[in-house]
Amino acid sequence: MAVKKITVLASTLLPLAACSAPEEDTRGVTHNETLLSVSASGEAESRPDEARFEAGINAWAKTASAASEAANGDIAQVVAALKALGIAQDDIQTRTVGVSRVDWGDRKGQYQASNVIAVTVRDVTKAGSAVTAVTEAGANVLSGPNLRISDPETAANSAYAAAYKAARKRAEAYADAAGMEISRVLYIRDAGGSQGNRYFQAAIPTAPPPPPVAPPAIAAYPRPESGIDTSAVMTGQTSSAVTVQVDFALVPK
DSSP: OEEEEOOOOEEEEEOOOOTTSOSBOTTSOBTTOEEEEEEEEEEEEEOOOEEEEEEEEEEEESSHHHHHHHHHHHHHHHHHHHHHTTOOGGGEEEEEEEEEEOOSSTTTTSEEEEEEEEEEESSGGGHHHHHHHHHHTTOOEEEEEEEEOSOHHHHHHHHHHHHHHHHHHHHHHHHHHTTEEEEEEEEEEEEEEEETTEEEOOSSOOSOOOOOOOOOOOBOOOOOOTTOOOOOOOOOOEEEEEEEEEEEEEEEO
């Protein structure tokens, strides 16, 4: 896992009021201390180790029951192909089931039935093979794969550690320039961040949350032609980027 520090976003140096100030104010700073507030970011990169995708069947027939029966029969073959590949039953979940009358186009008057499942592949090296298997089994609806980190907190914690170190280093630079030194840490706030398409909520919301990530559209794909290799999935790296706010108390050297 590679960890790197990101540029500190902002920092403010707030001197305490004159000698008439109380021994300690609500910020936790005593009369001989100066408050330094620093906001910094950190980043860590991790390799995804699992994949998720959706696969399904669209079937058409003259009656709703016939269309549903065809879709359900075909999806059973898709599930069987996944199980043959070693995908556990608990990692296969029905996502949508539906049937509707077609009122336009060449299939006008027929019924369309759909049955879509969500699949979690715990061994990311099998993701491409799983996509190939469901396609060869008859799936004509496919979305993904979405590569994920099974233990997101470990990667995020590395990023937070990098963010705090960045904040501390910049605080030391401010203190040294002012002829001061850090006496203690007063406050640390988790300001949230992101990991791929996941978001980490800030401890105290100070800004509108990031917009939700829309689920990928379910698209129909043609079956691969013979000889085309669809088993290769490049995992790459997923970045965890987070921000922390740290308040330091400074005292003269």
